[in-house]
Amino acid sequence: MTTGIKALVLIDAFRMGGAETLLAPMISASRDTDVTMDVVSISPAEWNSEKTMAILAEAGISTRSLGIRRLLDPVALPRLVRTIRAGRYDIVHAHLEMAMTLAVPAGLLVRRPVVCTFHHVAHPLTGRAAKRERLAVEAATRSRRALFVSEASRRSFAETYRPHRMPDNWEVMHNGIDITNFSPGPASPQVHSDLAASNAGPVVVLPAAFRDFKGIPIAIRAWPQVLARHPDAVLALTGGGELEDDLRRLVAELGLENSVIFVGVRTDMPEVYRAADVVLLPSTYGENLPTVLIEASATECAIAASRIGGIPDIVPDGETGLLFEAGSTEGLADAVCRLLDDAELRRTLGTAAGERARQEFSATAWVQRLRTTYLEAIGSRQ
Structure with missing residues (x-):
């Protein structure tokens, strides 16, 4: 003993x-x-x-x-x-x-x-x-x-x-x-409004510091492909950092000011995840075990993420989320649209993600x- x-x-x-x-x-x-x-x-x-x-x-x-x-x-x-x-x-x-x-x-x-x-x-x-x-x-x-x-x-x-x-x-x-605060629940109308601005469509949250390996420009460039299938969808960039001015210029160049929203750094991330229809992480390199995907999983979010680094450890493809090839705008848009097309798929993957987060992470x-x-x-x- x-x-x-x-x-x-x-x-x-x-x-x-x-x-x-x-x-x-x-x-x-x-x-x-x-x-x-x-x-x-x-x-x-x-x-x-x-x-x-x-x-x-x-x-x-x-x-x-x-x-x-x-x-x-x-x-x-x-x-x-x-x-x-x-x-x-x-x-x-x-x-x-x-x-x-x-x-x-x-x-x-x-x-x-x-x-x-x-x-x-x-x-x-x-x-x-x-x-x-x-x-x-x-x-x-x-x-x-x-x-x-x-x-x-x-x-x-x-x-x-x-x-x-x-x-x-x-x-x-x-x-x-510590996933204690990251549990599923109803979305706060105020938080949803913060993320979506004046839009009424589905919200895709990208929670990441504005650093080059996070692949945020890829998500922005892919967004017109998402809008072609979901014209009222919103990409909520949740975070901040050194690349913000560059990202804002890219959004303006592509004419996406009304559908790509800069939300800023948030201290209420459990509420942000609950208000998201999809959580997106398009990293291109350097990821080992990104905490935001564990948090999103625990909140039973539907996840689309790049197949890079340790991300597949958190998100087994087709089991708790959908993965796409890093750097692929087509792959990103397809994964996001598949989730936005199918509420039952989002629910099924989210439930499995929550269970995996509690047992493994x-x-x-x-x-x-x-x-x-x-x-x-x-x-x-x-």
């Missing part, structure tokens, strides 16, 4: 990024289990993001920073070893490169198992960045488990670093998020998978 698991969650620094912001739902969900997680960053406290620290503090999560500035710092390994021993941890879970590279040898020295998680899709690197990533991969491959948050991530690392044979301890484990499900992995790693040590 287990008496509980004490885990040291180790991260490079509390910066503002995907891995860092996932700590709050993971640790909050662990409180309902026998897993205790302490969060420590490798780097100095002054490297931390104020916004990330505020998110963690709001969730009641205390943190520590070890003050290590570089891998070759002579105090790095001894300081981490002392931290593991003093905390009497059963296991170390390292996130990101520097944490992995130090955690694996430290774990060997104190005879504690280490689990590592990669949070991105590998892409060609040069110079020091390439060396740092290769070191992290070598370290993680010597840990009990090297976890990748999508199949696309695992495959990309295998192609880059292990092209002939994928190591046996490389596994896919999807991250989870909730923070609760994630922590239960981690607990099983921790027990296996601890058991193999014993």
Whole structure:
């Protein structure tokens, strides 16, 4: 009978990024289990993001920073070893490169198992960045488990670093998020009005930062094809960013000002998803496990998205949404129109998406998978 698991969650620094912001739902969900997680960053406290620290503090999560500035710092390994021993941890879970590279040898020295998680899709690197990533991969491959948050991530690392044979301890484990507020429900008339402006037709929501890899220009260029079949449809661009002026110019050039609406950044995304007839994500590269698709799935939205990166992990084509080839305006328009044509298809896919989100992508499900992995790693040590 287990008496509980004490885990040291180790991260490079509390910066503002995907891995860092996932700590709050993971640790909050662990409180309902026998897993205790302490969060420590490798780097100095002054490297931390104020916004990330505020998110963690709001969730009641205390943190520590070890003050290590570089891998070759002579105090790095001894300081981490002392931290593991003093905390009497059963296991170390390292996130990101520097944490992995130090955690694996430290774990060997104190005879504690280490689990590592990669949070991105590998892409060609040069110079020091390439060396740092290769070191992290070598370290993680010597840990009990090297976890990748999508199949696309695992495959990309295998192609880059292990092209002939994928190591046996490389596994896919999807991250989870807090989906408590993302549940289906009636649409707010006010939110629907915000998204649709003066239009009365169906609303397609594109929730994304205005960055080049999100493929927003492809959606805009495809929109005339959607309008040919659904003249009153609206594309609601929900977000903001550096490319907004370029996107507005493209909308004006195509004469789409009345049907492509710039909604701005919203803080009420559950209500936005409930008001959407379709949620669209036309990313062209760089996506690993986009949170907006998990949120939309949990809200039981009908989804159309590009077949890129880890998106198929969230949206199995034809099961919880429709996928199209990245960069294809024809494919995007066809997927969106198929969903707008068929209310029953939207309902069926949305219901399946909600069930998949709860079972596979909730923070609760994630922590239960981690607990099983921790027990296996601890058991193999014993």
